[in-house]
Amino acid sequence: MNHSPVDGSVREPVEERLRAALAARANAVGPAELRPLRPPTDALRARRLSLRGTVVGLLALAAVAALVLFTLHGGTSRPAPPAHPPRPSVGTPSPVPSSASPTPVASPSAPEPDAR
Structure with missing residues (x-):
């Protein structure tokens, strides 16, 4: 209904x-049944102001700490550039060996033969 x-x-x-x-x-x-209306006491008002000041101080401290942290770490990090495939530093070797014979290289520890 x-x-x-x-x-x-x-x-x-x-x-x-x-x-x-x-x-x-x-x-x-x-x-x-209702209690009488009383204005807030000075102690309660001082406690609220003290609590508000503490909260504001802690928030300011957190902001300074965050600023220092981001400054020391260079702010936001940028992503790394994409990877490149490895490239040889010298030209690619040919599959066929060259016909020129290699020249002997004198080793610094071996004594030179006397040519008399």
Whole structure:
């Protein structure tokens, strides 16, 4: 069974029961159950300001630490360039050996023959 409230929306029975229970609880609370209104004390205000100052100080310290860390490590690192295939430093060897005979190289430790 849906009820049509004044605003034209349709409410479910569960919602109606919840609204009725909340209204009954609100009507059960009277001025005797409420505590007197007092302005906040200076100690509470000082503690809030102290906590706020501590949080701001810690955030500033973290920002400085992050700035130093990024400065020392060169900021954001760039990706490495793509790899290139290895290239020989000298021309590629031919599969056919050359017909010229190699010249002998004198070794520095061998004594030279006497030509007499």
